[in-house]
Amino acid sequence: MARAPGLTPAAQPGLAGKLPREKKKKKKRFWKNKAREASRKPGGDPAAALRPPRAPEAFSQNWKALQEVLKQKSQAPGKPLVLSPRDSKKQPQVAQQDGKAEHQEVGMEQAGREAPTGSVPPASLPNGRAPGPPKKARGAERTEKAPKRTNGDISPKRGDLKHKKRKAKEVTAALTPAPPTEPDIWFDDVDPVDIEAAMGPEAAEIARRQLGAGGSSAALEKEQAFGGLTRALALDCEMVGVGPAGEESLAARVSVVNQFGKCVYDKYIRPTQPVTDYRTAVSGIRPEHLQQGEAFAVVQKEVAEMLRGRILVGHSLHNDLKVLFLDHPRKKVRDTQKYKPFQQQVQSGRPSLKLLAERILGVRVQQAEHCSIQDAQAAMRLYVTVKKEWERAVQDRRPAPAAAPDDA
Numbered sequence: 001m002a003r004a005p006g007l008t009p010a011a012q013p014g015l016a017g018k019l020p021r022e023k024k025k026k027k028k029r030f031w032k033n034k035a036r037e038a039s040r041k042p043g044g045d046p047a048a049a050l051r052p053p054r055a056p057e058a059f060s061q062n063w064k065a066l067q068e069v070l071k072q073k074s075q076a077p078g079k080p081l082v083l084s085p086r087d088s089k090k091q092p093q094v095a096q097q098d099g100k101a102e103h104q105e106v107g108m109e110q111a112g113r114e115a116p117t118g119s120v121p122p123a124s125l126p127n128g129r130a131p132g133p134p135k136k137a138r139g140a141e142r143t144e145k146a147p148k149r150t151n152g153d154i155s156p157k158r159g160d161l162k163h164k165k166r167k168a169k170e171v172t173a174a175l176t177p178a179p180p181t182e183p184d185i186w187f188d189d190v191d192p193v194d195i196e197a198a199m200g201p202e203a204a205e206i207a208r209r210q211l212g213a214g215g216s217s218a219a220l221e222k223e224q225a226f227g228g229l230t231r232a233l234a235l236d237c238e239m240v241g242v243g244p245a246g247e248e249s250l251a252a253r254v255s256v257v258n259q260f261g262k263c264v265y266d267k268y269i270r271p272t273q274p275v276t277d278y279r280t281a282v283s284g285i286r287p288e289h290l291q292q293g294e295a296f297a298v299v300q301k302e303v304a305e306m307l308r309g310r311i312l313v314g315h316s317l318h319n320d321l322k323v324l325f326l327d328h329p330r331k332k333v334r335d336t337q338k339y340k341p342f343q344q345q346v347q348s349g350r351p352s353l354k355l356l357a358e359r360i361l362g363v364r365v366q367q368a369e370h371c372s373i374q375d376a377q378a379a380m381r382l383y384v385t386v387k388k389e390w391e392r393a394v395q396d397r398r399p400a401p402a403a404a405p406d407d408a
Contacts, residue, residue: 182206205362220363220377221261230259232311232334234380235303236372237320238283240290246277251323252285254299255372256306257380263373265306268293284369300324313383315353315375334390336382341389356382 180203185195195207234257239249250273256265268285270293278285304326313334314320321328336342336356343349346359354366357378365378383390 180206219261220361220374220381225260225262226258227260227262227264228258229264229306229310232259232313232380232383233257233264233307234313234376234383235307235317235320236314236376236379237323238285238370238372239323240271240275240279240283240285241277242271242273242275244276246279249319249323250275251296251299252283252290252293253372254303254324255376256303257373257376259380259384261377261380263376265303266373267299267302269296269299270294272296280369282370284371300326313380315356315379331394334383336379339386339390341386342382353378360385 180199185203185206195204236255237251238253240252242248242250250271251269252271253268254265255263257263268289271290275287275290278287280286303324307326307328311332311334312328313336315336317328317333317335336353337350342356342360343351346355348355353375354364357363357365361378361381363378363381365374
């Protein structure tokens with residue numbers, strides 16, 4: 001008989017009552033066959049295979065957990081469910097469990113029938129096999145395999161920190177270059193300033209000592225030496241600017257040192273004209289220095305008496321004598337700027353005191369504000385290094401004394 005198009009089996013006439021009856025017959029045959037198989041096995045009870053487990057120990061662990069959750073929910077419907085730490089990650093799914101409770105109950109009944117645990121004997125199972133150990137959840141396996149972490153703390157142990165610090169110190173010590181020595185500065189005719197920029201201040205000091213007299217650093221002041229007036233005295237003045245533009249110079253400080261670098265005179269001078277430029281960056285003079293200064297006439301007289309009959313040493317002495325309105329015999333003046341051997345040594349026609357002290361003495365002066373005492377000491381030290389040669393050259397330039405005429 002051909003089926004009418006568009007009609008389902010349930011919609012066909014005469015078939016509505018057949019399908020439910022056929023399903024019932026199949027279920028009866030299935031359970032009868034199960035009972036026969038259980039009765040054939042020795043010690044088997046056909047009724048036990050058909051009945052679901054009733055004792056609490058006969059249920060599976062999942063079924064017990066579900067029963068505890070449902071029991072807590074029935075006791076306190078207003079409170080949130082208390083789950084185990086393992087299930088804490090699944091809390092958002094709690095709301096969905098209510099709708100699936102009935103479905104899970106049916107599924108757990110079938111699981112209890114097919115795989116009973118606890119006191120059910122192995123013979124009562126349909127296949128006759130003993131139940132295996134309970135399987136662990138996937139989350140539990142991952143938790144066991146994963147290494148434990150202490151709240152994301154990845155800091156090393158205390159011993160590791162000490163080891164790393166010691167290792168870092170060793171590496172730093174190995175990378176730090178050793179200070180230069182005199183054999184390392186073997187090149188000549190190189191400015192110590194360039195050496196300092198390239199190799200550091202230690203190498204520059206060595207170069208200055210090598211360029212100095214005898215290769216040793218010269219001190220500007222001799223310790224434990226005579227502090228009075230000597231045959232040679234060095235003079236230096238600091239000046240300030242007067243006039244409309246501050247271009248005219250006026251003596252503001254006078255310093256005199258003896259042959260050993262000891263200061264024998266140092267006074268500030270009270271200005272006779274209004275100061276328009278203190279030139280502090282170069283002279284180091286400030287207004288408070290001149291307020292308690294000595295009168296110019298007093299200083300001029302004291303310095304003139306001190307220099308009378310002595311050798312006068314200095315750098316660009318004509319400028320110092322000009323502001324003091326003094327004069328000194330030319331044969332007794334030793335100006336380091338005009339000494340030709342110094343000019344040839346530094347290759348300059350008018351070398352500065354700073355250049356001469358650095359190249360010849362290995363001493364750096366006039367780094368910031370000038371000091372008249374230090375400038376006088378540097379000029380005296382330059383003179384002392386070549387005193388014998390300089391005095392011999394002065395004697396050679398003197399004309400020979402005229403011979404007395406013979407008496408006729």
